[in-house]
Amino acid sequence: MTTSTRVHNFCAGPCTLPVSVLEEVRDELLDFGGTGMSIVEA
Secondary structure, three states: OOOOOOOOOOOOOOOOOOHHHHHHHHHHOOOHHHOOOOOOOO
């Protein structure tokens, strides 16, 4: 059996985001949609 090292929250409130979403946010953090702007600036 394979065990996961990711923590899952089944309570009300913030949930665990899928890895694909985390990777997309990481990639877009400094260059949002190819605009050259950080999402922090937007």
